[in-house]
Amino acid sequence: MLLPLQLLHLITAPSYATAPVLKEGPVRSLSQGVAIMLADGPVPVLGGHELMILLLQVGLLLTLAVLLGRVAIRFRMSAIVGELLAGVLLGPSLLAHLLPRLSGWLLPLKPEQFHLLDAVGQIGVILLVGITGTQLDFGLVRRRSATAIRVAIPGLAVPLALGVAGGFLIPAALLARGSDRLVFALFVGVAMSVSAIPVIAKTLQDMGLLHRNIGQLTLAAATVDDTLGWLMLSIVAALATKGVQAATIGRQTGLLVVFLVVVTLLGRPAVAAVMRIASRADGDGPITTYAVVIMVLGAAVTQAMGLEAVFGAFVAGMVIGTCGHVDPGRLASMRTVTLSVIAPVFFATVGLRVDLTMLRRPVVLLAVLMMLAIAVIGKFAGSFAGAKASRLTSWEALALGAGLNARGVVQLVVATVGLQLGVLTTVTYTIVVLIAITTSVMTPSILRMAMAHVEHTDEERLRAAVYAAHVPR
Numbered sequence: 069m070l071l072p073l074q075l076l077h078l079i080t081a082p083s084y085a086t087a088p089v090l091k092e093g094p095v096r097s098l099s100q101g102v103a104i105m106l107a108d109g110p111v112p113v114l115g116g117h118e119l120m121i122l123l124l125q126v127g128l129l130l131t132l133a134v135l136l137g138r139v140a141i142r143f144r145m146s147a148i149v150g151e152l153l154a155g156v157l158l159g160p161s162l163l164a165h166l167l168p169r170l171s172g173w174l175l176p177l178k179p180e181q182f183h184l185l186d187a188v189g190q191i192g193v194i195l196l197v198g199i200t201g202t203q204l205d206f207g208l209v210r211r212r213s214a215t216a217i218r219v220a221i222p223g224l225a226v227p228l229a230l231g232v233a234g235g236f237l238i239p240a241a242l243l244a245r246g247s248d249r250l251v252f253a254l255f256v257g258v259a260m261s262v263s264a265i266p267v268i269a270k271t272l273q274d275m276g277l278l279h280r281n282i283g284q285l286t287l288a289a290a291t292v293d294d295t296l297g298w299l300m301l302s303i304v305a306a307l308a309t310k311g312v313q314a315a316t317i318g319r320q321t322g323l324l325v326v327f328l329v330v331v332t333l334l335g336r337p338a339v340a341a342v343m344r345i346a347s348r349a350d351g352d353g354p355i356t357t358y359a360v361v362i363m364v365l366g367a368a369v370t371q372a373m374g375l376e377a378v379f380g381a382f383v384a385g386m387v388i389g390t391c392g393h394v395d396p397g398r399l400a401s402m403r404t405v406t407l408s409v410i411a412p413v414f415f416a417t418v419g420l421r422v423d424l425t426m427l428r429r430p431v432v433l434l435a436v437l438m439m440l441a442i443a444v445i446g447k448f449a450g451s452f453a454g455a456k457a458s459r460l461t462s463w464e465a466l467a468l469g470a471g472l473n474a475r476g477v478v479q480l481v482v483a484t485v486g487l488q489l490g491v492l493t494t495v496t497y498t499i500v501v502l503i504a505i506t507t508s509v510m511t512p513s514i515l516r517m518a519m520a521h522v523e524h525t526d527e528e529r530l531r532a533a534v535y536a537a538h539v540p541r
Contacts, residue, residue, distance in 0.1 A: 114184075122184045124174065126413060129154060129420075133412035144274075146267050146508045148476055151412045152501070155419020165425070175420065189417040191364075192410035193481055194381045197298075198363035199403055200265055200477070201385020202396070204291050212288045219285065219454035220292035223472050224261050226453075227446030228300075231260030234442045239431055244493045248311070254304045255491045259475075259482045259500050260443045262297040263290045267476030267508050275515060280528050282464055282519065286471035289451070294478060298382045299324065301482055302375040308489045309374065323373050331383055339384075340391035347393050356402045359388055378481055418480050421487065422498045436499050443503050444510075447473045467518035474511040479504040 136150030157163065164171040176182070235253025243252060268290050277283040306320040339362055346355040366384030367377035388394055426432045448469035455465030483500040486492035492500065 118181055118184065121174070121176070121181060122188075125185050126188060128174070129158065129416040130409065130413055132158065133416045134408075137412065141274075144512055146270060146474075146476065147412075148267060148415055148480075149505055149509055151415035152419040152422075152480075152505055154412075155416040156422050156424065157419075158416075159420040159422060161422060161424040185417055188410070189414040190377075192406065192414035193484070194363060194367045194377060195360065195402075195406045196411045196414065196477065197378045197481065198359075198366075198381040198385035198388075199399070199406055200294070201382045201387075202359075202389035202394070202399065203265070203269070204294075204386055204389060206291070206390060212285055215285060215458045215460075216288035216292055218458050219451055219468055219472075220289040220296075222454040223263075223289060223447060223451035223469075224293050224296055226450030227443060228257045228261035230442045230446040231257035231439075234260070234439055237438065238435055238496070241431065242435060242493065242495045244490055247491060248308075251304065251308050252491055252496075254307065255482070255486050256439070256496075256500075258297065258300045258304055259479055259486070260439070260446060260503075261293075261300075262475060262478040262482060263293040263447075263472045264474055264476035264478040264508075265290045265294050267474045267511075268471050271474060271511055271515070272471065275512060275519075277515070277519060280519070280522070281525065282467045282471070282522060286468055289454075289468065290472060293472065294382075297478055297482075298376075298379045301485065302370065302379040305376045305485055305489060306374050308486075308491045320374060324375065327370065327373060327375070328383070331387060336387050336391060339387045340393055343388065343391055344393040347395070347398070352398045352401055355394065355398050359394070359399060359402060362388060376485060378485070415480065418484060418501060421494060422501050423494055424498070426495050426498060432495055432499070435495075436502055439499055440503050440506055443475070443507060444473060447507075461522070463518050463521040467515055467522060470511055470514035470518060473514075474508050475504040476508045479507075 132154035133151040136153050137147035138150070140150035140153075141147055158171075158175065163175075232253045235256035236249065238252075238256070240249075243249070265287070268286060272283045272286065302324060303320055310320075342358055342362070343355065346358045349355070363381045363384045366380035366387075368380070370380030370383075371377040389396075427436065448466075451469040451472050452465045455468045456462075460468070479500060483492065483497050483504070486500070487494075487497045
């Protein structure tokens with residue numbers, strides 16, 4: 069520990085130049101570390117050219133993402149499809165081939181420059197996942213718990229098993245050099261099994277199905293799927309960095325349990341106290357600030373534990389949403405900025421790493437078709453079986469499968485994590501992203517067809533009237 073006298077000595081030192089510098093070996097004390105920093109001068113600021121490139125990247129990506137997102141909505145697709153397409157157009161799929169010089173200047177392949185853009189995207193995905201956590205309706209899950217679990221578990225387990233099997237069938241030529249086949253297969257299984265609450269909720273809202281029983285049940289089952297999906301992602305990510313060993317699995321599972329226990333016993337009361345104080349302040353600024361801080365710190369804690377940062381953000385969002393002191397309306401400004409500004413930049417950066425020219429290789433095209441079939445058939449088969457076990461009609465079961473088939477945000481996060489950890493190559497990353505896009509695009513048309521055969525109930529009509537009364541005009 070730095071003693072007060074040592075600190076006084078550092079403050080009153082006559083000159084930075086007289087501070088001792090360790091030429092070799094580790095820094096052995098805080099005073100020596102401060103001395104080195106003072107001797108070398110302050111950390112250089114970001115260069116003017118690098119800053120200009122970053123600002124141009126963010127501005128261009130956001131503009132194109134918003135425009136293409138609106139086009140996607142016009143064609144009854146999720147805005148995420150257009151936002152991803154913005155990155156695809158500016159990435160190696162198009163711009164790098166048409167205007168290689170412009171592409172090389174605007175999107176240089178220098179890691180230090182690209183990492184700046186990645187940092188913006190990572191903040192976006194952390195806040196996006198955190199907001200998703202705040203919107204989970206556990207009251208809905210409790211009310212429909214039996215049916216939701218019967219639908220969610222097979223809807224998760226079947227595509228997970230098929231995805232793992234498919235991961236073992238992917239040709240070795242498409243895998244990263246030296247990668248562990250089991251870890252890769254587990255990652256693929258997780259990617260194939262997840263659903264995406266933000267995409268599902270937006271689709272149901274746009275189609276006027278939120279008040280329907282199937283809409284409510286789809287959200288409840290997706291809540292279970294999403295929660296288990298983040299848990300699986302954290303464990304598989306830990307295996308990717310530490311290796312598949314019984315000790316590693318036991319250690320990470322233990323850390324996961326400890327984290328959840330600490331959050332429940334200490335974190336939730338602390339968050340409730342903080343948010344209660346923030347809610348008393350005038351305006352929505354303080355409550356938004358504290359919500360962001362809690363999500364970011366939650367992400368930092370799980371990242372430090374060897375779990376995934378997005379899992380910490382997700383749990384932090386759940387705690388904020390269930391602590392009982394946050395009016396969802398007071399987080400509206402945070403949701404608006406995140407969903408309209410920061411998240412589109414993240415989705416566009418996801419598209420930047422997609423190389424559609426690889427589909428010209430027959431082996432890659434066959435892999436895409438195989439994994440897409442596994443994803444769709446597995447999710448529909450599992451959800452359909454669970455729905456029929458709950459005595460729902462075939463059309464209701466089909467509608468549930470269609471809703472839960474939308475991967476969207478969650479699968480994109482899984483793909484990004486896999487690429488960062490080196491589990492996925494550019495080819496396998498492109499495959500996963502294409503599946504996320506395709507399943508999100510196909511959801512509305514299948515839902516519309518299935519729900520045309522599902523009758524309205526009096527309860528649904530009453531719920532629709534209540535929703536309409538609370539929608540601002």
